[in-house]
Amino acid sequence: MFILKLIFKNAFRHKLRTWLTISGITIAILAFGLLRTVISTWYSGVESSSATRLITRNSISLVFFLPLSYEEKIRHVPGVKYVSRDCWFGGIYIDEKHFFPNFAVDPKNYLPLVPEFLVPDDQQAAFIRDRKGALAGRKIVEKYHWKIGDTIALKGTIFPGTWEFVLRAIYHGREKGTDETFFLLHWDYLNERLKKTSPHRADQVGFYFIGVTSPNLASEVSQSIDKMFRNSLAETLTETEKAFQLGFISMSEAIVIAIQMVSFVVIIIIMAVMANTMAMTARERFGEYAVMKTLGFSARHLAVLIFGESMIIAMIGCAAGVAATFPVAKAFGQALDNYFPSFNVATETIYMDIGAAVLVGLVAAIVPAWRAIQIRIADGLRRIG
Amino acid sequence: MNSEAQAIVEIRNLSKSYRRGSQIVPVLNKLTFDIGKGEFLALMGPSGSGKSTLLNLIAGIDKADSGTIIIGGIDITTLSESELAHWRANNVGFIFQFYNLIPVLSAFENVELPLLLTGLSRRERAEHVNVALSIVGLADRMEHYPGQLSGGQQQRVAIARAIITDPVILVADEPTGDLDRVSAREILDLMERLNAESGKTIVMVTHDPRAAEKAHVIKHLEKGVLNVHPETHF
Numbered sequence: 001m002f003i004l005k006l007i008f009k010n011a012f013r014h015k016l017r018t019w020l021t022i023s024g025i026t027i028a029i030l031a032f033g034l035l036r037t038v039i040s041t042w043y044s045g046v047e048s049s050s051a052t053r054l055i056t057r058n059s060i061s062l063v064f065f066l067p068l069s070y071e072e073k074i075r076h077v078p079g080v081k082y083v084s085r086d087c088w089f090g091g092i093y094i095d096e097k098h099f100f101p102n103f104a105v106d107p108k109n110y111l112p113l114v115p116e117f118l119v120p121d122d123q124q125a126a127f128i129r130d131r132k133g134a135l136a137g138r139k140i141v142e143k144y145h146w147k148i149g150d151t152i153a154l155k156g157t158i159f160p161g162t163w164e165f166v167l168r169a170i171y172h173g174r175e176k177g178t179d180e181t182f183f184l185l186h187w188d189y190l191n192e193r194l195k196k197t198s199p200h201r202a203d204q205v206g207f208y209f210i211g212v213t214s215p216n217l218a219s220e221v222s223q224s225i226d227k228m229f230r231n232s233l234a235e236t237l238t239e240t241e242k243a244f245q246l247g248f249i250s251m252s253e254a255i256v257i258a259i260q261m262v263s264f265v266v267i268i269i270i271m272a273v274m275a276n277t278m279a280m281t282a283r284e285r286f287g288e289y290a291v292m293k294t295l296g297f298s299a300r301h302l303a304v305l306i307f308g309e310s311m312i313i314a315m316i317g318c319a320a321g322v323a324a325t326f327p328v329a330k331a332f333g334q335a336l337d338n339y340f341p342s343f344n345v346a347t348e349t350i351y352m353d354i355g356a357a358v359l360v361g362l363v364a365a366i367v368p369a370w371r372a373i374q375i376r377i378a379d380g381l382r383r384i385g
Numbered sequence: 386m387n388s389e390a391q392a393i394v395e396i397r398n399l400s401k402s403y404r405r406g407s408q409i410v411p412v413l414n415k416l417t418f419d420i421g422k423g424e425f426l427a428l429m430g431p432s433g434s435g436k437s438t439l440l441n442l443i444a445g446i447d448k449a450d451s452g453t454i455i456i457g458g459i460d461i462t463t464l465s466e467s468e469l470a471h472w473r474a475n476n477v478g479f480i481f482q483f484y485n486l487i488p489v490l491s492a493f494e495n496v497e498l499p500l501l502l503t504g505l506s507r508r509e510r511a512e513h514v515n516v517a518l519s520i521v522g523l524a525d526r527m528e529h530y531p532g533q534l535s536g537g538q539q540q541r542v543a544i545a546r547a548i549i550t551d552p553v554i555l556v557a558d559e560p561t562g563d564l565d566r567v568s569a570r571e572i573l574d575l576m577e578r579l580n581a582e583s584g585k586t587i588v589m590v591t592h593d594p595r596a597a598e599k600a601h602v603i604k605h606l607e608k609g610v611l612n613v614h615p616e617t618h619f
Contacts, residue, residue, distance in 0.1 A: 002494070002501055009489035291485040294446055295499045295546075296474020298467060377446040378438075381481070 003301075007308035014281070018313060021277045025317025025360065026324065028270035029353050033325035034332060035263035036349045041340045042249060042256055044177050049241040051215035053113060056225055057207040057244075059237040065204035066234050068191075074208055077224045079217035084110035085187050087206035091154030091163060093144070099339075100140045102154065102183040104190040105209070107135070113211045116174040117182075123148065123169035131189045133168035137180035139337065141170050154183075159190065161197070177342045210238075267356045274364035278310050282368030289372045290380020299373040306369040307362065314361030322353050393553065393586050394420035394443060399452035401438055412438050414609035415452065420554075423584040425577070427591055427600035434606045436590045437558055443588055444477050444556045445469045457553050474502045478547030478585075480557035480576075484539040486531040486546075492518065493527040496545045503550065517545040521575060537568025544575060548585070555579070557589040561596050573599045 012018050056074065058064035068085065075083045087104040107128045111119065119127070119135065127133045134152060146152065150167045165185050173180045187205070194202040212221050222238035229236045239247070249256065282289075289302050325345055333343025401413040412435040420426055420443075428436045441447035442454060445461045446469075454461050457476060464472055479485075486495045496517050500510045518524050521541040531539050540560060547555055557576065561569035577599045579585045589600060597603050605612045 001507075002497070006487075006490065006494075013489055287485070288487060291479075291481070291487075292498075293470065294444070294473065294479050296470050296502050298470050378441050381446075381485075 003304060004308070007305060007312060010281075010285075010305065011309045011312045017277060017280070021274060021313055022317040022320065024273050025270055025314055025357065026320040028266050028360075029318050029321025029357060030324045030328060031266045032263050032356055033321065033345060033349055033353050034329060035259050035266070036352055037325075037329055037343060037345050038340070039256055039259055039263075040346045040349060041343050042252075044179075044342055046242055046245040046249065049245050051218065051240065051242070052212050053241040054210040054212060054218060054222055054225075054238055055207050055241055055244040056210060056236050056238040059226075059235040062207070064234070065206060066208065066236065068203040068205055070229065070234075070236070071205070071208065073228060074210060074225055077221055077228070079212050079214070079221045079224075080210055081213050082109045082113050082209075082211035084113060084209040085205040086110070086209045087187055087190065088158070089154070089156070089163075089185060089190065090158040091156055091183075093152070093154055098144075100137075100181045100183055101179075102185065104187040104206075105184050106187050107184070110184070110209060113209055116178045117171040118174055119169050119171045127169040130166060130168050131186045131192070132164065132166050133186065134165035135169040135171060135182075135184040136167060137182045138170060138172050139180040140183065141167075143337070152183075159194065159198075159201075161193075163193075173342075176344055179342060181337070267360065271360045271363050274310070274314065274360050275367065277313070278306070278364045278368045281309065282306060282372050286372065286375055286380045290375060290377045293377050293380070302372045303369045306372060307365040310365035310368075311358070311361040314357045314364070318354060318357030321357075322350055325349075325353070391422045392419035393422040393424075393457060394588075395453075395455040396420075396443075397453045397455075399439075399442065399454060400450045401435070401442060401447070402450055411609055413442075413449075416609070416611055418604070418611060420586060420588060423580070423586055424602060425580045425587045425589070425600045427589050427597035427603045428606060429591060429594075429597055429603060430606035435609055436606050439606065440556050440558055440588060440590050443554070444479065445473050474499060475550065476553040478550065478552040478555040480540070480543055480547050480555065480560045482559035482562040484531070484536070484543045484563075486539055486542055488531050491528050491530055492523060492534065492542045492545075495531070495542055496527075496549050499546060499550050513549055514545075517549045518542075520548070520579075521545045535568065536564050537571055540564060540568070540572050541575065544572070544579075548579065548583075552585075554586045554588065557587065559591055560589060561591070561593060569593070569596065 056066070056070075058066055071083055071085055074080060084106045086106075089102045089104050091102050092098070093100065111117070111124060111128075117135075117137075127135045136146065136152075140146075146167050148167055148170065152165050152167055154163045154165070156163055163185075171180070171182075191202055210221070210225075212218055218240055222240075225238045226236050292302065329343060329345045333340055336343070396419070397417050399413055399416040400411070402409050402411040404410075416439070428439060430436050438447065442449050443456070445464070449462055452462070459472065461469065461472060487498065490498065493514055496514045497510050500513060505513070514527070515524065518527050521544050523538060523541050523545065526534060526538060531542070534542065555576075560576070561572055564572060573596055576587060576589070580587050587600075589596070591597050
């Protein structure tokens with residue numbers, strides 16, 4: 001208890017210096033936490049993907065479509081439970097700044113595949129019934145103050161023209177990390193209009209969203225589907241939803257790596273600042289350490305004092321940084337909700353914050369503790385007076 | 386040495402030199418003398434004569450090049466660093482010129498500090514500290530911090546810290562060097578009282594002849610050789 005009291009008193013002997021160092025650690029931990037949250041958000045689609053969902057796309061590239069005729073063939077592959085035709089619609093609401101993902105799907109087969117989308121039964125039925133109907137996530141509904149029955153107009157980019165949809169259903173995410181910014185429309189409605197305006201683009205599907213009866217069958221089903229369409233005009237590539245998502249992320253891997261690097265650099269910088277603080281502190285107290293050694297205190301006691309002081313400063317900074325991370329992340333998420341639909345601070349991020357602070361505290365104390373232990377008592381006493 | 390007193394410190398052929406660059410500077414040259422139990426010894430001599438070095442060697446905070454220092458039957462020149470630390474904690478009380486109190490600890494806590502190395506309970510430590518601070522006349526200032534005390538009061542706290550573990554020997558390096566005349570006299574009176582009433586063996590380095598007068602034995606160190614002062618009184 002006495003030693004703990006002494007450590008605390010030592011830590012706040014130079015109040016300004018200590019509080020500045022704590023502020024630095026707080027900002028570093030906050031920055032580290034936010035950057036780690038950006039990375040975890042980047043991978044959130046992968047984390048929330050299901051092991052029983054597969055995606056079949058054109059093996060050349062996602063931008064090439066697949067024939068509608070594949071749907072029935074896929075449905076008959078053993079192990080396949082649901083098949084939904086799916087297509088990136090790419091419509092723009094108001095202007096490009098108001099981005100949200102929008103897909104044309106087959107509602108009857110799509111909704112059973114996404115149990116994480118909670119839709120009231122009556123709304124679900126209304127959405128399935130109305131070919132011009134749309135299903136939207138809670139976040140965008142709240143953002144644009146939409147109500148059931150509202151007509152929402154999207155400007156087509158891939159499919160030209162203005163497209164009007166009636167909001168028939170709103171979904172809530174089952175999990176905290178579920179993306180609540182999706183806007184879903186009927187693929188049949190899209191196809192109907194294409195038949196009139198661009199017949200050569202009709203009866204084509206962007207990709208098939210497939211549900212299998214068991215995760216164990218995912219590999220087997222994938223191989224069967226791809227084998228079935230080998231040497232056809234549109235060969236397929238079937239992969240798990242997770243692999244599909246990772247494929248997307250790999251396109252932006254350089255950015256993710258850069259963010260990771262910056263997050264570690266932030267910690268290295270604060271480590272240097274903290275080490276400087278502890279070096280100054282220890283240098284000023286070499287006389288006191290010599291006195292304590294004279295009184296019989298051992299190297300272990302001095303190490304406890306120096307490491308303890310360093311850890312207290314680091315952990316106070318860490319606690320403040322972690323506490324600040326939540327409101328700042330919330331504000332950050334709100335400001336960038338177009339790009340980060342679920343910007344939540346993960347528990348792992350907090351553990352990483354604490355780990356980083358412990359590392360900073362320990363590393364910063366190593367050299368000062370070593371020097372304090374090594375100093376000869378007579379030399380230390382000469383520094384006083 | 387008082388011929389009637391039993392030797393508590395036996396120094397034999399003690400030599401110490403320092404390295405200054407490539408040069409070796411001898412400080413102590415084969416010193417041999419004893420310090421009797423309960424003796425109050427003053428070490429005098431010009432600056433650089435090796436008085437503080439000798440004091441440090443007796444206190445076990447520096448290592449000799451050769452020779453032996455036997456204190457209370459233990460040859461401290463053979464002890465390792467950790468053994469020496471343990472030995473110092475139990476056998477030596479230190480009084481420094483600049484008091485060397487920990488500024489963030491109160492007078493009570495500064496005196497309590499050496500007792501942390503003992504197995505005493507918190508209550509037992511408090512009892513010891515109260516007694517020690519009463520002896521030095523600072524029972525009413527125990528909650529004060531060093532910065533709130535005068536130089537003389539700080540030195541009395543340092544003396545309380547030195548005697549708290551009931552050491553075999555007290556070593557004092559210029560204990561009055563940073564004090565005014567009145568405070569210096571109070572400190573010397575206190576040390577004299579500790580020597581007379583508690584039988585503490587005291588080895589004091591001083592430049593001040595008035596301080597040295599309080600000692601039973603005055604030894605002069607010059608060029609690494611020790612001479613007994615003619616004014617030595619027992």
